[in-house]
Amino acid sequence: MASTPPKHDSNNSLPALLSVKGITKSFPGIKANNSVDFEIRAGEVHSLLGENGAGKTTLINILYGLYQPDEGEIKFKGKKIALRSPKDAIKRGLGLVAQHFHLARRHTVVENIALGLPGTPMFFPTKILRGQLRQLGEHYGLKVDPNARIWQLSPGEQQRVEILKVLIQGAEILILDEPTSVLTPQESDALFGVLRKMTSEGKAVILISHKLDEVMRIADTISVLRKGNLVGCFKSKDTSPAELAKLMIGRTIEPTTRTDIEPSKSSVLELKSVWVQNDRGTNALQNISFRLRRREILGVAGVAGNGQGELTEVLTGLRYPSRGQIIIDGEDSTLRGVRGLFEGGVAHIPEDRNRMGIVPSMSVAENLIMRQYRHKPFAKGPMIDQREVTKFAIESIDHYSIATASKDTPSRQLSGGNVQKIILARELSGNPKLLVASHPTYGLDVAAAALTHELLLSQRARGAGVLLVSEDLDELIKISDRILVLFEGTVMGSVDTQEVDSQTLGAMMAGVSFKDIQGPTTSA
Amino acid sequence: MLERFGFKLVPRKAVPGYFVFLVSFGAIVAAIVVTGFIFWIYGVNPFAAYSTIVERTLLNSRGLSEVVRKSIPLLLAGVGLVLAFRAQFWNIGAEGQILAGAVGASGIALFVPLPPFVAIPAMFVAGFVAGALWGLVPAILKVRLGVNEIITTLMMNYIALYIVRWLINGPWKGDSVVGFSYSDMFHRSIWLPTIGNTRLHWPTLVLGLLLVVLLAVLITRTKLGFEIRMLGESPIAAKYSGVNVLFTTTMLIALSAGAAGLAGVGEVAGIHHRLVEPNSISLGFGYTAIIVAMLARGSPVAAVFTALFLGWVFASGDIMKVALGLPFQITGVINGLVLLFMISSEPLLRFRIARVSLKNPETAESETGTV
Numbered sequence: 001m002a003s004t005p006p007k008h009d010s011n012n013s014l015p016a017l018l019s020v021k022g023i024t025k026s027f028p029g030i031k032a033n034n035s036v037d038f039e040i041r042a043g044e045v046h047s048l049l050g051e052n053g054a055g056k057t058t059l060i061n062i063l064y065g066l067y068q069p070d071e072g073e074i075k076f077k078g079k080k081i082a083l084r085s086p087k088d089a090i091k092r093g094l095g096l097v098a099q100h101f102h103l104a105r106r107h108t109v110v111e112n113i114a115l116g117l118p119g120t121p122m123f124f125p126t127k128i129l130r131g132q133l134r135q136l137g138e139h140y141g142l143k144v145d146p147n148a149r150i151w152q153l154s155p156g157e158q159q160r161v162e163i164l165k166v167l168i169q170g171a172e173i174l175i176l177d178e179p180t181s182v183l184t185p186q187e188s189d190a191l192f193g194v195l196r197k198m199t200s201e202g203k204a205v206i207l208i209s210h211k212l213d214e215v216m217r218i219a220d221t222i223s224v225l226r227k228g229n230l231v232g233c234f235k236s237k238d239t240s241p242a243e244l245a246k247l248m249i250g251r252t253i254e255p256t257t258r259t260d261i262e263p264s265k266s267s268v269l270e271l272k273s274v275w276v277q278n279d280r281g282t283n284a285l286q287n288i289s290f291r292l293r294r295r296e297i298l299g300v301a302g303v304a305g306n307g308q309g310e311l312t313e314v315l316t317g318l319r320y321p322s323r324g325q326i327i328i329d330g331e332d333s334t335l336r337g338v339r340g341l342f343e344g345g346v347a348h349i350p351e352d353r354n355r356m357g358i359v360p361s362m363s364v365a366e367n368l369i370m371r372q373y374r375h376k377p378f379a380k381g382p383m384i385d386q387r388e389v390t391k392f393a394i395e396s397i398d399h400y401s402i403a404t405a406s407k408d409t410p411s412r413q414l415s416g417g418n419v420q421k422i423i424l425a426r427e428l429s430g431n432p433k434l435l436v437a438s439h440p441t442y443g444l445d446v447a448a449a450a451l452t453h454e455l456l457l458s459q460r461a462r463g464a465g466v467l468l469v470s471e472d473l474d475e476l477i478k479i480s481d482r483i484l485v486l487f488e489g490t491v492m493g494s495v496d497t498q499e500v501d502s503q504t505l506g507a508m509m510a511g512v513s514f515k516d517i518q519g520p521t522t523s524a
Numbered sequence: 525m526l527e528r529f530g531f532k533l534v535p536r537k538a539v540p541g542y543f544v545f546l547v548s549f550g551a552i553v554a555a556i557v558v559t560g561f562i563f564w565i566y567g568v569n570p571f572a573a574y575s576t577i578v579e580r581t582l583l584n585s586r587g588l589s590e591v592v593r594k595s596i597p598l599l600l601a602g603v604g605l606v607l608a609f610r611a612q613f614w615n616i617g618a619e620g621q622i623l624a625g626a627v628g629a630s631g632i633a634l635f636v637p638l639p640p641f642v643a644i645p646a647m648f649v650a651g652f653v654a655g656a657l658w659g660l661v662p663a664i665l666k667v668r669l670g671v672n673e674i675i676t677t678l679m680m681n682y683i684a685l686y687i688v689r690w691l692i693n694g695p696w697k698g699d700s701v702v703g704f705s706y707s708d709m710f711h712r713s714i715w716l717p718t719i720g721n722t723r724l725h726w727p728t729l730v731l732g733l734l735l736v737v738l739l740a741v742l743i744t745r746t747k748l749g750f751e752i753r754m755l756g757e758s759p760i761a762a763k764y765s766g767v768n769v770l771f772t773t774t775m776l777i778a779l780s781a782g783a784a785g786l787a788g789v790g791e792v793a794g795i796h797h798r799l800v801e802p803n804s805i806s807l808g809f810g811y812t813a814i815i816v817a818m819l820a821r822g823s824p825v826a827a828v829f830t831a832l833f834l835g836w837v838f839a840s841g842d843i844m845k846v847a848l849g850l851p852f853q854i855t856g857v858i859n860g861l862v863l864l865f866m867i868s869s870e871p872l873l874r875f876r877i878a879r880v881s882l883k884n885p886e887t888a889e890s891e892t893g894t895v
Contacts, residue, residue, distance in 0.1 A: 316764075317766075318763065318764065337766070338763065338764065338765075338766040339766030339768075342766055348764070350764060352760075355758060355760050355761065356758075356760045356761055356764045357761070357764070358761065359753075359754055359757045359758045359761045359762075360757075360758070361757045361758075362753070362754070362757060366750070370754070370761070370765045371765050371766065373747060373750055374747060374766075379747055382746050382747055382748065383745055383746050383747070384745060384746060384747055384750060386745070
């Protein structure tokens with residue numbers, strides 16, 4: 001990654017801009033932060049690294065005044081302060097760019113920024129701002145049209161709006177929560193350039209991430225959180241990704257490796273000129289054709305909202321195509337519907353695992369049979385055989401080591417990794433021919449993600465075809481045999497994983513077709 | 525807001541059953557206490573009033589039979605609503621479904637000559653079917669066109685009311701009736717039998733209790749019940765699992781509205797023995813059944829007890845009118861208060877109140893409010 005700007009050497013002798021000491025915050029049944037110390041100096045990028053559930057977001061919410069700590073003190077420029085609400089935090093120069101944007105979609109960029117800004121006049125609220133916005137945008141390279149409406153912008157542009165918003169609020173310390181999760185690799189590089197520029201002017205940046213490589217690239221200082229405890233704080237030049245990974249997880253994890261298997265010649269899934277409309281009636285997928293073979297994992301890459309959601313829905317029966325044909329295992333399955341497809345061997349690991357993948361208020365046992373309760377052995381005429389349900393639940397909990405108090409515990413009480421294990425246990429129990437997995441490791445800790453990868457690979461080895469939709473390019477490259485790139489509902493190309501790098505994929509995700517890349521710049 | 529006074533709301537993870545009972549019970553007690561004040565405003569000593577009410581409703585057999593008698597339609601309609609509410613189908617139309625049931629039964633009783641042992645079951649079947657059909661219109665509108673069921677079920681009530689009125693003033697107006705609007709009397713042989721000389725038409729009561737058992741089993745043990753619960757708890761997950769939303773909704777509303785229809789049969793075949801004014805067939809049982817179902821919190825068995833409680837409120841209304849000279853409408857006040865207190869106590873089940881530890885004494889300038 002030669003494009004990364006040089007790191008700015010932070011000066012250790014400077015006093016901390018903001019420091020917290022001994023922060024403890026408990027929620028029922030869990031200590032989200034346990035006596036955490038943390039400091040940020042002007043001119044540095046300080047990264048908070050940790051798995052999901054490590055306590056990063058809790059700490060940030062305390063810094064931003066959303067939560068009150070149970071214990072501990074917060075000092076701003078050496079003076080003890082209390083942050084009772086985001087208003088207090090903003091007044092002290094803290095700005096938060098949340099992972100999920102808080103923008104009014106029908107309003108323009110400048111209107112969104114004027115919203116909630118102190119001193120905004122009652123009439124013509126955006127008059128002064130427009131100029132200010134252009135100036136800031138040019139200064140930091142955060143180009144965005146002030147008059148564009150939010151829904152017209154890509155996620156990357158929306159993020160720029162969020163950043164501009166906190167800058168105009170006068171932020172000296174920017175907190176960014178998982179900022180690269182919605183960006184292409186190129187956009188991430190551009191963002192890091194902006195962050196460098198800010199720190200060189202004396203601003204401070206707190207960057208929350210669970211991605212080791214990007215943290216190593218951009219951060220000056222790295223604090224690692226695990227299960228609510230601060231387990232290490234390093235200068236990035238004094239540490240290594242391996243050391244960080246070990247601290248983050250608490251042990252070393254064998255990397256998942258993909259053994260070479262020759263995919264079968266016959267295809268388990270074939271799409272012929274499929275068109276799909278989204279809920280607003282516009283074409284989300286346009287004239288899509290591809291094949292997925294048995295013993296093959298086909299990755300689907302793309303920036304969020306380029307048709308991946310509609311693709312998984314149309315393959316699992318939640319949506320019907322407006323034109324075209326879907327052939328599964330040699331049979332026309334275009335109009336088979338959810339039940340028909342599942343019973344015909346199509347398993348689905350949905351993107352929204354907590355809302356779609358499980359019924360949170362129902363028990364673990366009930367969630368484990370949520371798709372197969374209609375048939376033997378679970379169904380006996382109109383009744384459900386509770387003994388069979390119990391038997392299957394105990395087997396699955398044991399086989400997948402699902403951490404739950406009992407089979408009758410409501411699923412909402414389980415962690416993300418264990419919820420995903422319920423879904424995997426259920427979806428894989430019938431040995432599906434085709435597995436459609438949508439963001440299967442999103443938000444999971446490293447161990448649960450590794451297990452998910454292993455299970456996908458073992459399904460492939462067993463002879464199933466796997467369609468893996470993900471925004472994590474490293475994951476796609478690691479697991480898939482081929483990668484299909486979607487851009488605005490069309491296929492930009494399908495490339496062999498062995499012949500591709502994340503830069504090429506990034507260009508395709510931004511709408512450059514594979515043929516055009518192949519010409520002048522072959523990957524070096 | 526609350527934090528300013530040193531308290532905060534902490535979400536509860538699991539709520540024990542006894543606590544749910546205590547909170548519901550507390551809502552009822554609060555409603556009774558507030559009603560006591562209303563008695564007092566009317567110039568009636570609340571303690572004397574309540575003791576009269578208790579004496580005449582619970583401590584003599586005739587009063588007790590009236591309590592149970594009024595609970596019957598509440599139980600049938602209420603347990604049906606428990607099922608609909610489990611699927612998050614907000615059926616406000618039990619009142620209309622009761623009337624539809626009454627019309628169905630009256631049609632059989634007045635125009636189809638059958639031997640009594642066939643006629644009585646036939647009336648119940650006709651009432652169930654009529655109630656179910658009345659409920660299916662909003663159900664299909666909701667599933668197919670996304671029309672809000674709260675509005676359609678409510679509007680169907682008025683349609684039912686005016687149809688009954690039209691029938692008793694028009695085509696079904698009794699030949700032997702002069703100056704009143706109601707149908708001819710049903711033949712004596714098809715009146716529902718009662719216990720002793722009370723008005724307790726026991727076949728309807730037995731039917732209600734059977735339905736409670738049936739629905740309890742349906743919800744917890746069957747495929748359809750599993751689908752109904754999924755649909756209620758998470759419609760998106762239900763679609764993902766392949767639930768046929770139209771079929772499941774149709775089935776559950778047929779059962780729910782059909783149960784209300786049975787309540788209508790009991791009122792005309794067991795009490796009035798003719799089709800009468802809609803406001804006499806149902807004293808607002810269909811609306812009160814909503815409270816029965818809400819208090820029962822999704823449990824058909826609990827509906828037996830909540831129906832008895834609200835049956836007692838109705839029976840008390842008669843006592844208030846006759847013995848205390850208070851308007852019968854006070855029952856509506858009590859019902860409303862119970863519902864109000866119950867809904868407002870809902871946060872108690874989801875949160876508990878805890879003290880905030882204020883270890884950061886320095887409030888900084890934020891409290892002084894400088895610009």
